Amino acid sequence: MEKITYLQLYVQHCRVETLVNDIVIQRKYEKNITTITQPIHEFLIAGENTLSLNILPYVGPEFESTAQVHLRIARFNEGDFLEFTGGELLAEIIFSEQHLIEGASRRTFTQTVPFYQTSSGKTWAWQQARPLVLNDETINALNKFMGAIHRDFKAKVADNILPLAQVQIEELAYCYPSVSIDDRLQEMREFISAPSDNNKPMDFMPLNVHNLGYRLAAGGRLVECKGRDGLPLIRTQTQLMDSPHEDNNYIALPMHVGYIHNDFEILR
Numbered sequence: 001m002e003k004i005t006y007l008q009l010y011v012q013h014c015r016v017e018t019l020v021n022d023i024v025i026q027r028k029y030e031k032n033i034t035t036i037t038q039p040i041h042e043f044l045i046a047g048e049n050t051l052s053l054n055i056l057p058y059v060g061p062e063f064e065s066t067a068q069v070h071l072r073i074a075r076f077n078e079g080d081f082l083e084f085t086g087g088e089l090l091a092e093i094i095f096s097e098q099h100l101i102e103g104a105s106r107r108t109f110t111q112t113v114p115f116y117q118t119s120s121g122k123t124w125a126w127q128q129a130r131p132l133v134l135n136d137e138t139i140n141a142l143n144k145f146m147g148a149i150h151r152d153f154k155a156k157v158a159d160n161i162l163p164l165a166q167v168q169i170e171e172l173a174y175c176y177p178s179v180s181i182d183d184r185l186q187e188m189r190e191f192i193s194a195p196s197d198n199n200k201p202m203d204f205m206p207l208n209v210h211n212l213g214y215r216l217a218a219g220g221r222l223v224e225c226k227g228r229d230g231l232p233l234i235r236t237q238t239q240l241m242d243s244p245h246e247d248n249n250y251i252a253l254p255m256h257v258g259y260i261h262n263d264f265e266i267l268r
Helices: 097-101 136-155 158-175 181-193
Strands: 003-020 023-039 047-057 068-077 088-095 109-117 215-217 222-224 256-260 263-266
Touching (some): 047 068, 047 088, 136 158, 136 263, 158 181, 158 263
Antiparallel strands (some): 003 023, 003 047, 003 068, 047 109, 068 088, 222 256, 256 263
């Protein structure tokens, strides 16, 4: 691809959730200043797309005057320097103290804007997944699927996990061909099989049925597999169990699963 579309996020002193086409891209709890730039080609569809921003106070019931968020979608030429004010701007949402002065709620802020993307020449698997509702049958099936994924990560059984992520890996290689399918599979196999990461043991959090917080995404065609705390269900132990969002010493594996080929698969 000659051009790559990026989500760029600047956030300070608030809790932020960014979504593209109803799929969570970033969920950040930030006391200090953080900036993120992430390619998002695999979340885009031909024609109209949506960019959404949900913000809550970092602590307490109301926003502090220091709360700021700047969210933008921009298209860059491959190899360009990804400066925050650069690229071809496709969509933008800004939240600052001025919004509070002008009467916006001090407890929550939500905004959605449309933007347009030319055809990528490919229809993603998640667009073709079966729409779901979170009834008892679906939740029981998700619990079974995530339980098996969790056991295989703990046991480091890459051969069970890789086939469930094959479609996602192929689509990522299509989006970003500098890393081949084979290299992506090998990287994932090595990650699953590794005894540690940066000398931290891969000690996964147990799956707690009382902490399940599945969220429908992409119009019901995907399910975000997260806990009620907003963190991914598949993650290593956190040191700050009372406030895990403030602990940077754990590994989280965000997953969106969809129902295709008569079963659940990891599609994002």
